[in-house]
Amino acid sequence: MNDGLNFVLNFQRSERYGFQRSFEQGTSNSRGSRNAKWNDPRVAALYIEEAEVVGFEAPRKRLTDWLVQGREERTVVSVVGMGGQGKTTLAKKVFDSKDIMGHFDCRVWITVSQSYNSEGLLRDMLLKVCKQKGVTLPEGISQMNRESLTDEVRNHLRKSRYLVVFDDVWNEFFWNDIKYVAIDCKNGSRIFITTRKKNVVVSCKESSFIEVHELQPLSLEQSLELFNKNSFKIDCDGCCPNELIGIADEIVKKCSGLPLAIVAIGGLLSTREKNVFEWQIFREHLNSELNTNAHLIGIEKILSLSYDDLPYYLKPCLLYFGVYPEDYEVKSKRVIRQWIAEGFVREEKEKTLQEVAEGYLIELINRSLVQVSSLKIDGKAKGCRVHDLIRNMILEKSEDFNFCKHVSDDGQTSLSGIVRRLSITTIDDVFKECIDKSHVRSLFCFGIKRMSPSFDRGIPTKYRLLKVFDFEDFVMNNIPMNLGNFIHLKYLSIMMSINAVEVVPKSIGMLQNLETLVLRGRYYFELPKEIRKLRKLRHLIGTELSLIHLKDGIGEMKSLQTLRYVSLNMDGAAEVIKALGKLKLIRDLGLLNVPKENESIFSSSINEMLHLEKLSKIKEFPEWMLDLQNLTVLSKYEGLQLHFQDGGFQKLKELEVSDCIELREIIIDKGSIPSLKALSLIDLHNLKNIPTGIQHLEKLEELWIAGVDDEFGKRSSTEDWNWIMEHVSLVMDFNFKCDGNSDSPHGIWDLCFSINK
Template identity: 40%
Template sequence: MAETAVSFALEEVFQFLKEEIILLRGIHKDFSDIRDELESIQTFLKDADIRAADEADADNEIRTWVKQVREASFRIEDVIEEYHRLIHAVQVQPLGCGALISKITSLITTLNSRHQIATEIREIKLSLSVIKERSERYKFQVSQETSSRSQDRWHDPRIGSLFIEETEIVGFEFPRDEMVGWLLKGKKEPTVISVVGMGGLGKTTLAKHVFDSETVKSYFDCRACITVSQTYTVRGLLIDMITQFCRQTNEPLPQMLHEMDEKSLISELRRYLEHKKYLIFFDDVWREDFCNEVEFVMPKNNKSSRVIITTRMMHVAEFFKKSFPVHVHNLQMLPPHKAWELFCKKAFRFELDGQCPADLEGISNEIVAKCKGLPLAIVAIGGLFSAKSKTVSEWQKVSQNLNLELQRNAHLTSLTKILSLSYEDLPYYLKPCMLYFGIYPEDYSIHHNKLTRQWIAEGLVKSDGRETLEQVADEYLTELIYRSLVQVSTVGFAGNVKSCKVHDLLHKAIVSKAKELSFCHFVEEGNGESASAIATTTVEISRRLSIDTSSNNMLKRTNNTHIRAIHAFGKGGLLEPLISSKSRVLKVLNLEGTSLKDAPSDLGNLFHLRYLNLRNTKVGVLPKSVGKLQNLETLDIRNTLVHKLPSEINKLRKLRHLLAFHRNYKAEYSLLGFTSGVVVEKGIKNLTSLQSLYYVEVDHGGIDLIQEMKMLKQLRKLALRRVRREHGSAICALLVELAHLQSLKVTVIGDDEVMDLGSISSLPQLRRLKLKARLDKIPNWISKLDCIVNLRLALCNFKDDPLRSLEKLPNLLQLSLWDKAYDGEILHFQSEGFPKLKELSLARFLRLNSIIIDREALPLLEHFSIIKMPHLKKVSPGIKALDNLKVLDFLNMPTELEKSIDPENGHDYWIINHIPLVSIRHWAGPRLNDFDVRTIHPSSPTQER
């Protein structure tokens, strides 16, 4: 991680020198010297990091040296940040006759700070020189062989997965049968079967179980099982394959085998395999280009040969598709009943007939739940408890101290090492992104946008200019998901990641690593820390604070001048002591969900602040000093009490995301009254970096406000509320200017407000559109939205069936027609209409009495909601043909319709009896989401794991 810190510090220095901003005499030369020293140190930092992390090798001196390198990198980042702040203080002065006087005054007042910076730079140069000199005694290596050196000495805990007895295997019945089917059936050409998943899921156990099954053995002429791992050589793999094949068939090894080069070894293998039906198992593949290194070994002889690979990385599996047909099994966590079975096998294997005694069932269930279905964790922790006396008090004591046991108990160290392997394999730019998951509490699902914006704010995301920072951050997250380190919690209807998290045990490993590397300091309620205890060396060099507490008084005296991010979780907290004028390098302030009532008084002094999240707090007013936050990129005040933004907001030229609305979940349903936006003052045209702007109440600024928005050329997401009919032409003209717009929401001020949006030519990038306005007829441009995936129309009062204009949209996945969107009696879904639609919602049509669904209409529909249709008393028989429908939801529908689908006596039950879940709901009040629910569950087979 020192390597990562130095890499980021080097980038800061390079950027600083590139800008050639010179305020202090000789500073350019000083930073050039610092850059040279850092580059020199960086050449052997990888070895230093490995040796510092390797308990068997590292002594205290090496760890101290690595820590000093990391701290020096932090100091470099801080001094550059302080330098930029001073430059801004001098350069941002008023124009006019007083400008010269103001500038001279500013130079005088910053003289002491400039002197301190110069002194700090000299001290950094000196410390780097000393650090470099001290490195020579440790004889660090520069080559890439450093990782193999430590791994050769370290016993690989994964090796045991190759030798598990069949009677010990639990929960692999379905994937085993699927893999055997792929091996024995299918195409004649060689085919690859990939098992993908996070470390500890049992990929090797499953694949070896299949590989060794008698059915598979008898099907193939020859087989080889090759462990690849991270430190392989291609030549070594080829020799191993030849040796295994020859041993299996009792053939002599080729002469001079160990003297052959790669080309000769490949030729020898191809000759051997050319006329055979072969099976090769490559276990634990890490590198994407592995396919390129081994594909020519395997002749395409149309003998139904097969290749099995196990990997933690989806892109490794997918890379084989360029040369072979590929089947991918994405291995999942064990379901609860299988997790329990596996735990009992391990914890009680030699006593109690493998059964959990009644008095231990409660605590055992808690222990199994902590494993979250991860087989390796269940096996390791079950093994730990098998060695403990079978008493409730003993088991409770170990369970409560599981974090400590993971670090010191011999039964669990292999688990921690296996989970850490994937982190250690990450490139330097992804390691801090991965550590960021440790900042959040255990089992916390983080919204995708929230996470990536925090990465960007801290400078963890780098772009070469061809992509936006948001696009690059998305790629970072995708890579972490593909490496099976990050789990997707929720997925949007378009297949996009909405939220994600890490497995609880991986989270524990990340937190431990974050503490070790001074990445973050954790403050938790009841951990016994006092103010004096927090002001330790660890906190003073930590870059972030993660606070999960209901009382933060303990933080009053914390020295936080070096802190770059503060994340607070939980409702309580007197957070004011954390934020002061001394927090000069603070970049991320995440106070979402706390009981904060007032924005921090010193907010304007946080010059480097880039991300400010006050969402779901009770803050009602933003101070005018917010205009001083010249580096602010994200301002999130959703579901606060802020209704009017100060005019000073318009000074924030770097602001990329302005997120503001309030939703009243406690009120009765009101399409127009459920959400309120914010009032913005004249001058919003200055926010030229904005990508997201919602929700703005247009009636305050009117046409002048809409005209100003034409300058916001980078907008991707825009939401306008309280729109009047006279704004229609101006909005059309605005949308023509926004070439990058992907999401648009327009809501009128009243139910009968007629909007004319017909003069828009096209919105080629638009993916999401929500219109709540009376239109009378669908504008032509809506039917030409080839990229649209989500469309919601309400209050439109269409006289003609709107489906004719929408049914050919090629990529539409979600359609909602709500609240008087259609004034007709019949809605007709015609054959071949809506070819990709997955979700359909129809709500509150006052005159609709019939829904017709032709055969071959809505072929992919999965979720269908019908809400409060007072005259719709029969279900459409066409629903019977919707083979992919998983959920059918009725809300506040007529009694006649509900009775008709009753499983006991309903004459139309046959129409819906193929649907896995049918729900009948009635609003019970008083809150918006208070429902009485009755569900109909037709019997359907469930598949095991």
């Protein structure tokens, strides 16, 4: 019954937003692409002059080395990046270089259509291979089937050291169409692929070595150089006039290092008068120019191709990044939980919704549509954002599909029609105009301005259908007493302004569908006993949470997977600690002020949590904790002495040791914490030296140090430092000032280093 209902709801949603229930390429529906003719800039990329290329020196050398040096086995070399980033231009410059021309007997370039068929691709490949080798085409080539075409191409490549470039590949199963053609003669032959989708290349690992270069945006300096080459190539001696430098900088920053946009905008401005007034007008209307100007429409077209290629279930997930402000870094857990609350995430066998949603985010990242801005220690995205021009495209799609409306300080956004999602970065007077939008399902507020108490109270009355209420970045005066009106709410996040205890209203117990509750503020939140009724609540997060009214009631919240940070500095702490043992699904637990006298109860409860992966804010480090085999993250440890014994913490990947006033020594036995990747030593003023036995941490990648004694580094052995510098890829010290003592055997410490190998 539920499966059928979900199918109907998903179908209705896909129809409403124009999302096709298909994995095939969709169709663009943006206003600009309907009305303007355009020339595909990917064709022009094949004919760019050397003098017009900027920022490709390092990647060109890297790719050339992969192609002409290294292993004899056939290898797939690839360039991955978002649309318009210069993949084709870079590949063509490498392909046409003297180093490549002199190294390969046969060089073939094939531009791959999004809608290619395998026989057509193989036929094109055979034609170009024969032309390259100067041999006669086999008879009946137009009637050959796939098997015959494969045999012919293999025969022609068999005795050659070949390079075949497949430009602009979209199909993630592309390798299946060419792997038998690309014969491996152990002579250094190469396949070269350009793609927006990392999975295209990953699939090649099945039967080939691969090398992947992920193209990065141009730096600001490189962007300005490219912009000037295109804007002033005819006049001004190729240099930006002084009076236009400031405006040019602002325009270029909007491009965020995307060569396609820089070249297109620079080319357009080369035809404009070079005066401040003209350029200021262009800068102020740049967003609308991108969507309507015939010379710039290709930018959105190119970026929209990536959107059109998305399967239907990923389209709303990408559009969701449009609810956040420009250049906003969103935590991956936050957006994932909101996707789930919105109903975007499909159930899959043997996977939690969280795991499915994480897969969605990974796919958007691999398709070069979402950028990773920060990483967790396990390599997953901690924070992410979208490129400014991708965001522009998202906003256009959102407008077309009525996906989300924005209200900003100027109040110019039209709120006509049914508004499903509302994103607000505004003052109260403008907010009044949209308060009555009762169809809103998701409400977001961003900014530092506070709302008046009347708005705090009025929201639950006006927005009864909300599923997502995200005010984490917008300070509220009070938690509305009538929270119970949000009977459909699944995600609730609030930031409070007061510097005192905030009592969460009892009406929160009426939110039977709530899955995520986030409470931010300067002080702690006192939770009512009614919160135990929230049987669907999976994530309960607060700056500091008091469970004084819950005690054993917390154990009834069986769905909890995340619970932090709970203060146990209260009467009845033992009862709360005992009840925590009933939370069998808990994965992420943060506790404050665990009483030492309750250590045995704490031990029993923790050992009941079979899925526990992350434990934070623990003050003591009892011996029994060494046996928590599923633990992967232990943060904010505040104990007195640390000795990691052989066999302890087999899965721990991240360890933060902080604020330990008396801690003097850390000992790491061989065989303990073998999976550790990151170690942070923070505010340990009495720690004498680097942990003894640090060389046993064979997987250590990051070492972070701050707030230790001035003599810390000099007391550590040269042997330990040499091991660190040889084996640890990232070492960060925020503690010391450089003294220029390069003769010191511990000079590495004196250099205030930030080293990335």
